[in-house]
Amino acid sequence: MSGLTSEQKQQYDELGYVLLKGLFDAGELQPLIDELDTEIDRIARAYHADGLTESLYADEGFETRFMRIVKDAEQAYREMVDSKFLGPEVFRLLSHPAFLDIVEDIVGPEVHCQGRHRLRPKLPNFGVADFRWHEDTEYATQRVTYVQQQYGLDRTASKTGGKFMSRIVAAPRMPEPNFWVPLVPVDERNGCLHVLPGGHLHTPPYEEQWEPNTYVDELNDLEPLVVPMEVGDALLMHQHVPHVSPPNRTNAIRWSIDIRYQDGSRPVKSVREPGFLARSVERPQDVVTDYEGYKRIRDAVAEFRATSGIRF
Ligand SMILES: O=C(O)CCC(=O)C(=O)O
Numbered sequence: 268m269s270g271l272t273s274e275q276k277q278q279y280d281e282l283g284y285v286l287l288k289g290l291f292d293a294g295e296l297q298p299l300i301d302e303l304d305t306e307i308d309r310i311a312r313a314y315h316a317d318g319l320t321e322s323l324y325a326d327e328g329f330e331t332r333f334m335r336i337v338k339d340a341e342q343a344y345r346e347m348v349d350s351k352f353l354g355p356e357v358f359r360l361l362s363h364p365a366f367l368d369i370v371e372d373i374v375g376p377e378v379h380c381q382g383r384h385r386l387r388p389k390l391p392n393f394g395v396a397d398f399r400w401h402e403d404t405e406y407a408t409q410r411v412t413y414v415q416q417q418y419g420l421d422r423t424a425s426k427t428g429g430k431f432m433s434r435i436v437a438a439p440r441m442p443e444p445n446f447w448v449p450l451v452p453v454d455e456r457n458g459c460l461h462v463l464p465g466g467h468l469h470t471p472p473y474e475e476q477w478e479p480n481t482y483v484d485e486l487n488d489l490e491p492l493v494v495p496m497e498v499g500d501a502l503l504m505h506q507h508v509p510h511v512s513p514p515n516r517t518n519a520i521r522w523s524i525d526i527r528y529q530d531g532s533r534p535v536k537s538v539r540e541p542g543f544l545a546r547s548v549e550r551p552q553d554v555v556t557d558y559e560g561y562k563r564i565r566d567a568v569a570e571f572r573a574t575s576g577i578r579f
Contacts, residue, residue: 271372276372283505288500301356306352333347353562354558361526381528403527441530443527445504448502451498461513543561
């Protein structure tokens with residue numbers, strides 16, 4: 268088992284991020300890229316058959332073909348983004364021992380992979396794929412609900428962002444390490460990540476979620492760090508570290524995937540996008556070890572949502 272060195276763990280605690288250079292051999296992610304290429308080909312054929320695109324764009328490669336399809340039919344973007352797509356190679360990455368060893372060092376031996384893996388084809392000049400400065404925990408409905416129950420914050424107070432966020436800080440923290448993994452080389456031109464080292468110690472970063480003009484004062488002295496990366500690198504981020512992804516100003520897609528984990532003995536964050544138990548000492552029989560097993564969980568939840576009439 269490798270995990271984090273003591274220096275890396277210290278950096279994660281103090282700065283909220285660790286750049287893991289060469290975590291994978293360059294070729295190790297190729298089967299995943301091939302799997303995405305196959306899915307893009309499926310989308311290309313389906314959209315072309317429906318007359319939604321001008322061509323199959325079969326001569327284009329991984330970095331451009333999907334962009335051509337979306338240019339003709341913008342709705343195709345939704346077919347690949349976020350956790351819509353799951354294949355055996357995506358599952359292999361989600362349950363990769365290199366990630367699980369590191370997560371175990373942070374959350375302990377019960378490791379749950381959250382269902383919110385995010386595949387991100389960041390298209391050139393495509394605002395939907397750009398992100399302002401943010402930290403990841405504000406999406407946590409369960410956490411907010413918990414906070415509402417514990418601290419008596421009225422649901423109708425959700426407009427008063429300052430109070431809302433400060434209640435989140437008052438809540439007990441649950442580590443949710445995130446790995447951001449580029450599938451093409453990334454730099455400032457195609458929208459690599461920028462992080463605010465140490466910013467996780469000063470959450471919330473904003474008085475108002477998604478409103479960059481309302482930074483809390485403590486963040487003003489911190490210097491953003493631009494993080495260029497190669498295929499095979501991974502960026503480990505604390506769930507509270509502010510980060511941003513500026514526009515892609517090249518002519519090719521910036522592909523990446525990011526994956527979040529949590530302590531498997533704590534309540535899971537999202538039921539709608541179910542994750543899976545990836546490692547466990549207490550419940551080894553419940554660990555999901557193959558793609559089919561995880562797909563069954565996702566399909567069962569999707570069917571329940573579609574047929575039960577219960578909204579979640
Ligand atoms: O990939 C990006 O462009 C943004 C990623 C991000 O915001 C995240 O991982 O939370």
